[in-house]
Amino acid sequence: MLQPYASPVERAWYYGMRGLVGLILAFLFLPILVIVPLSFNADSFLMYPMSGFSLRWYEEFATSPAWRQALMNSLIVSPLATLLAMVLGTLASIGLVRAEFPGKALLTAVLISPMVVPVVVIGVAMYIFFAPLGLTGSYTGLVLAHAILGVPFVVTTVTATLQGFDFNLVRAASSLGANPLTTFFRVTLPMVAPGIISGGLFAFATSFDEVVVTLFLASPEQATLPRQMFAGIRENISPTIAAVATILIVLSTLMLMTLEWLRRRAERMRGARS
Amino acid sequence: MSTAVDTSAALPLPAAGDGTPLKKRLRRAERRRNLLFGALILPLALVVLVAFIWPIGSLLTIGVDNPEIHDNLPRTLAVLEDWNGSAPPAETAYRALADELTAAKGSPAIAAIAKRLNRENAGYRSLVMKTARKLPLDAAVPAREALVAIDAQWGELATWQAIHRAGGALTPFYLLASIDRMIDADGNIVVAPEEERIYVDVLLRTFWMSLIVTVCCLVLGFPVAYLMASLSTRHSNMLMIFVLLPFWTSVLVRVAAWIVLLQNEGLVNRLLMWLGLTDSPLQLLFNRFGVYVAMDHILLPFMVLPLYSVMKGISPVYMRAALSLGCPPFRSFWKIYFPQTLPGIGAGGLLVFIMCMGYYITPALLGGPKEQMLSYFIAFYTNQTINWGMAAALSAVLLAATLLLYMVYARYLGPTRVKYMKAR
Numbered sequence: 001m002l003q004p005y006a007s008p009v010e011r012a013w014y015y016g017m018r019g020l021v022g023l024i025l026a027f028l029f030l031p032i033l034v035i036v037p038l039s040f041n042a043d044s045f046l047m048y049p050m051s052g053f054s055l056r057w058y059e060e061f062a063t064s065p066a067w068r069q070a071l072m073n074s075l076i077v078s079p080l081a082t083l084l085a086m087v088l089g090t091l092a093s094i095g096l097v098r099a100e101f102p103g104k105a106l107l108t109a110v111l112i113s114p115m116v117v118p119v120v121v122i123g124v125a126m127y128i129f130f131a132p133l134g135l136t137g138s139y140t141g142l143v144l145a146h147a148i149l150g151v152p153f154v155v156t157t158v159t160a161t162l163q164g165f166d167f168n169l170v171r172a173a174s175s176l177g178a179n180p181l182t183t184f185f186r187v188t189l190p191m192v193a194p195g196i197i198s199g200g201l202f203a204f205a206t207s208f209d210e211v212v213v214t215l216f217l218a219s220p221e222q223a224t225l226p227r228q229m230f231a232g233i234r235e236n237i238s239p240t241i242a243a244v245a246t247i248l249i250v251l252s253t254l255m256l257m258t259l260e261w262l263r264r265r266a267e268r269m270r271g272a273r274s
Numbered sequence: 275m276s277t278a279v280d281t282s283a284a285l286p287l288p289a290a291g292d293g294t295p296l297k298k299r300l301r302r303a304e305r306r307r308n309l310l311f312g313a314l315i316l317p318l319a320l321v322v323l324v325a326f327i328w329p330i331g332s333l334l335t336i337g338v339d340n341p342e343i344h345d346n347l348p349r350t351l352a353v354l355e356d357w358n359g360s361a362p363p364a365e366t367a368y369r370a371l372a373d374e375l376t377a378a379k380g381s382p383a384i385a386a387i388a389k390r391l392n393r394e395n396a397g398y399r400s401l402v403m404k405t406a407r408k409l410p411l412d413a414a415v416p417a418r419e420a421l422v423a424i425d426a427q428w429g430e431l432a433t434w435q436a437i438h439r440a441g442g443a444l445t446p447f448y449l450l451a452s453i454d455r456m457i458d459a460d461g462n463i464v465v466a467p468e469e470e471r472i473y474v475d476v477l478l479r480t481f482w483m484s485l486i487v488t489v490c491c492l493v494l495g496f497p498v499a500y501l502m503a504s505l506s507t508r509h510s511n512m513l514m515i516f517v518l519l520p521f522w523t524s525v526l527v528r529v530a531a532w533i534v535l536l537q538n539e540g541l542v543n544r545l546l547m548w549l550g551l552t553d554s555p556l557q558l559l560f561n562r563f564g565v566y567v568a569m570d571h572i573l574l575p576f577m578v579l580p581l582y583s584v585m586k587g588i589s590p591v592y593m594r595a596a597l598s599l600g601c602p603p604f605r606s607f608w609k610i611y612f613p614q615t616l617p618g619i620g621a622g623g624l625l626v627f628i629m630c631m632g633y634y635i636t637p638a639l640l641g642g643p644k645e646q647m648l649s650y651f652i653a654f655y656t657n658q659t660i661n662w663g664m665a666a667a668l669s670a671v672l673l674a675a676t677l678l679l680y681m682v683y684a685r686y687l688g689p690t691r692v693k694y695m696k697a698r
Contacts, residue, residue, distance in 0.1 A: 013603075018501065021513075028520045028574060031528065034534055034541065047537065047539050088317050095315035098311040099307070110319075116628075117673060117677075118649060120652050122326070124653070124656045125669070126329050129325075147321075148322060212634050216657075230635070230639070233529060233533065234639060241530050245524070245530050249523055253522075255522055256519055
């Protein structure tokens with residue numbers, strides 16, 4: 001806080017700092033907002049000034065077979081990949097937190113490694129490996145690849161949540177006669193659900209925004225939304241891209257809000273316990 | 275003691291007169307628990323091993339794989355095993371080669387042999403293809419005579435040395451090529467001819483561009499994190515939204531936004547012309563500038579988040595102490611506060627650098643030919659020219675650089691912060 005008795009230098013520092021940060025945040029934030037109005041532009045150029053208001057680019061998005069197919073593909077691949085990543089990742093996280101065995105650190109590193117290895121390398125490796133197995137140009141291959149890319153986010157968030165989880169609650173449940181399955185669904189799961197959901201959100205965002213591996217693995221019939229956008233930006237950038245971008249911005253805002261809500265909820269619960 | 279409590283709940287108490295000592299039963303129960311929980315890891319471990327680690331491992335082996343001669347001319351190579359290498363080999367080697375080339379004729383194998391030998395000496399491709407056209411040989415004539423009659427090069431020592439050299443199961447060729455080196459006829463590692471030297475440049479460019487992006491991210495990210503750490507939680511949470519929304523927005527949306535802004539008739543050029551800073555639109559896209567701007571925009575949150583979490587943990591007491599002891603503000607900032615942020619700078623910097631090195635989308639969409647980094651060439655050799663050996667070797671270089679930096683990051687700067695990494 002700026003004190004009333006602050007020296008001129010302190011004042012300059014105080015306002016200078018805020019001005020600078022404001023500019024940097026504008027650099028982060030404004031570019032994203034700039035594209036939104038253009039999606040309502042009446043003519044077909046992606047530039048200002050706009051010639052009038054129109055929803056034609058949303059109509060174009062909704063009716064063009066290529067974009068519809070891309071949306072469909074994204075809505076098939078991403079949820080399935082997320083589900084797979086969440087189930088496998090959550091089980092593995094419970095194992096990683098509860099079991100003790102030699103080489104655990106190495107195994108954890110291996111399970112998290114898809115996050116570290118450059119995506120291009122992952123794409124090439126999977127392409128060369130999947131091709132002879134008939135998994136390129138198939139939904140199975142794409143879902144599998146996206147799930148693997150999402151797994152590290154689930155594993156890191158869920159292990160972090162589990163480390164703060166009091167396993168005496170599980171002991172209490174079993175000592176009161178609940179079987180392990182009941183204990184899991186009635187005690188463990190509700191407590192670690194926020195971690196699983198935020199891990200899942202990360203995994204979903206990863207898959208829903210994934211281009212590079214998809215470029216290698218997907219046939220044109222499996223082009224996802226980002227893949228289609230990549231092609232659109234590269235070939236001829238039209239206001240349809242702006243319309244899709246706007247929809248994606250709304251979606252990411254929703255995901256961010258969900259995550260923020262989960263974080264606050266977790267904070268409240270921690271506060272309530274201590 | 276906690277482990278004892280842990281398992282006793284799941285176990286019936288030792289019955290009186292039961293021979294097994296409690297300690298042993300405890301160990302057994304713990305083992306069982308470990309197996310049970312360990313089994314939960316199994317499905318994921320299997321999926322990751324089979325569909326991730328294995329493909330990457332086999333990609334890396336492609337980079338040193340050398341099957342063309344080894345698999346297609348095994349008999350010739352077997353004969354050459356006992357060859358002294360100082361003069362062209364005996365008739366048996368010629369016969370074996372002629373037979374094996376005849377067998378390979380008309381299949382993709384012959385093209386593979388020709389291509390591989392051509393790498394030893396430009397011109398061997400036509401030698402092999404020409405010879406293959408004239409095969410099979412007349413069995414009555416000695417193979418040596420017949421082959422030399424087709425082309426005199428078969429009588430030369432160098433040709434056989436080339437076959438012998440190319441016959442190993444593994445080759446360092448691609449790995450050496452990825453650092454602009456090659457093996458000459460005498461088996462020495464030498465610098466590749468000037469017109470073929472590109473990868474060291476690409477590698478240096480990748481490092482250089484990543485470094486610039488990292489430094490820019492640090493310069494932009496530091497004040498943001500600093501201010502956020504000094505504000506109350508409510509205010510810093512508000513600022514955080516400005517950082518997190520771009521972070522969650524699709525990379526392609528942001529690339530499209532920068533195209534809108536930076537194109538010739540874009541807002542940035544209009545602003546510059548309106549301000550009178552330039553008369554004609556500047557070229558801001560499809561060059562370094564565009565790539566730097568978009569990369570910084572995409573990677574800035576990865577710098578701000580670790581910096582913020584480190585700065586949040588720095589107690590303001592030290593600064594106050596320095597100030598109250600008469601140290602000037604800037605000096606106390608530099609001497610007291612700044613050193614405490616170094617873990618955050620290290621973590622954010624390495625994170626941004628690592629992600630930047632492997633970036634493909636932004637340079638591909640916003641850069642010109644001179645902005646393409648390693649990833650571009652890896653994709654190029656996989657999809658366009660189908661030179662998997664080269665793609666694999668360049669992948670190995672990129673992977674090695676990434677893992678090395680990542681190990682530094684995980685070792686010194688805490689693996690917990692990896693959660694900030696997001697899809698590129």
